[in-house]
Amino acid sequence: xxxxxxxxxxxxxxxxxxxxxxxxxxxxxxxxxxxxxxxxxxxxxxxxxxxxxxxxxxxxxxxxxxxxxxxxxxxxxxxxxxxxxxxxxxxxxxxxxxxxxxxxxxxxxxxxxxxxxxxxxxxxxxxxxxxxxxxxxxxxxxxxxxxxxxxxxxxxxxxxxxxxxxxxxxxxxxxxxxxxxxx
Numbered sequence: 001x002x003x004x005x006x007x008x009x010x011x012x013x014x015x016x017x018x019x020x021x022x023x024x025x026x027x028x029x030x031x032x033x034x035x036x037x038x039x040x041x042x043x044x045x046x047x048x049x050x051x052x053x054x055x056x057x058x059x060x061x062x063x064x065x066x067x068x069x070x071x072x073x074x075x076x077x078x079x080x081x082x083x084x085x086x087x088x089x090x091x092x093x094x095x096x097x098x099x100x101x102x103x104x105x106x107x108x109x110x111x112x113x114x115x116x117x118x119x120x121x122x123x124x125x126x127x128x129x130x131x132x133x134x135x136x137x138x139x140x141x142x143x144x145x146x147x148x149x150x151x152x153x154x155x156x157x158x159x160x161x162x163x164x165x166x167x168x169x170x171x172x173x174x175x176x177x178x179x180x181x182x183x
Contacts, residue, residue, distance in 0.1 A: 021078035031138040036076045038131035039152075043069040045124045052117040055169065058162065061095055065155065072148050076138075084147040092154035099158075099165045109177040114167035121166055125159035128152055 016028050046066050050059065071083040112122030132152035138144055164174055 021074065021081070024079070031134065031141055032076060032079070035131065035134045035138045035144075036073055038127065038134050039069055039073045039076065042124060042127045042131050043073070045120070045127055049117060049120045049124060052120065054117060054166075058166070061162075064091075068151065072151060075145055075148055076135075080143055082145045082147070084145060084151055086147050086150075089147060089150040089154045092151065092158050096154070096158050096161050100161045103161070103164050103168060106174075108174075110164070110174040111177050112163065113175040114163070114172050115170045118163045118166040118170070118172075121159050121163040125156050125163065128156040128159055132156060 019025055043066055046062050046069065050062050050066075054062070068084065068088055071088075075081045075083045112126075113119050132149070135144055135149055135152055139149060167173055167175075
């Protein structure tokens with residue numbers, strides 16, 4: 001980090017632009033700023049999940065994800081920067097395989113819910129999918145690292161698996177969708 005913030009408000013964004021990590025300025029409604037915001041929101045939501053009672057291995061996994069998401073946000077704040085490594089999405093794949101191995105096969109669609117930590121994890125999955133969509137839109141206009149896009153794709157899959165796993169670990173199960181339940 002080139003310099004630390006000593007003042008939180010600078011007034012430089014009052015006209016609708018924001019500074020990027022390379023010193024350039026861009027509109028606050030640009031695809032880059034939208035992607036940065038969605039990744040930041042996702043990271044904040046992971047922070048909320050970390051306030052829950054979690055098994056130590058899940059807590060460690062979520063903490064690592066927060067650091068990865070901060071790296072991804074750093075990439076997005078500096079056009080052309082690459083901070084994520086190809087190993088980071090691969091690490092998520094290993095976690096998906098590990099936690100999915102404890103789960104039964106899906107035969108029905110599930111609803112996001114169950115216990116609080118699982119429901120929050122499902123919410124994080126939806127925010128992650130939005131961050132991925134916005135990042136793909138950004139990549140259509142500007143360079144975005146392959147690892148960054150892959151990371152978000154794998155992370156949403158991992159969050160789905162962890163939502164299921166957290167329900168099972170709490171002694172519950174998936175909340176199954178019932179077609180036409182209220183028809």
